[in-house]
């Protein structure tokens with residue numbers, strides 16, 4: 001007998017007759033489907049559950065989405081589900097002994113952006129540094145440390161934004177159109193993950209987004225903002241940009257150098273990337 005601590009499934013390829021423990025109740029696995037997760041979806045499984053068939057007992061009311069997410073994998077990271085060689089929808093119900101293959105999105109796949117107009121993001125709380133980095137590179141990024149899960153879900157759904165989070169359970173909400181679970185806890189690596197996942201390198205537009213409020217930045221005449229500038233900036237810089245929303249002024253000083261350093265960290269082979 002193989003028993004797994006996680007509710008609903010146990011590792012190994014089974015055809016029938018596997019005995020299964022759920023909480024304090026012993027069940028016969030008369031309604032069992034066999035799942036195999038591919039590629040990056042294995043990141044959501046325990047090491048000993050990865051790249052093998054997993055037997056999962058299910059109740060009649062459970063959909064494919066319910067089962068996949070009960071095993072720990074959020075639906076937004078799933079590109080396609082096949083049962084016995086046939087494609088199935090998330091709201092479909094499986095038959096006993098179905099053989100199910102679950103595939104992830106590959107980096108930059110067009111399907112990833114189905115229903116998503118542009119590469120626009122909404123970020124979970126505690127991702128403030130990543131939000132500023134994305135804005136710095138020109139990506140429309142909603143972030144507010146006071147937003148709660150229902151509000152994040154609503155923004156992602158209503159504005160058709162990609163939700164980035166470290167919270168796997170948040171990505172399981174049905175209304176979220178697209179999303180990604182950040183594997184790393186470190187900002188530079190998170191930025192690399194997002195750039196790779198959404199193929200962002202060709203869409204960098206510095207000096208288009210305000211790092212503070214996500215407002216649009218536009219070129220502005222020096223004489224219009226000169227009173228807001230530190231003395232040295234007045235002397236040595238002549239090219240300025242201003243946020244239409246909060247009126248913050250930007251120029252190619254230390255801010256610009258930090259941006260170049262960031263891009264060089266993400267793309268070490270493109271150290272001389274021109275951001276102008």
Ligand SMILES: [Zn+2]
Nearest residue numbers: 210213243246
């Ligand atoms: Zn602003």
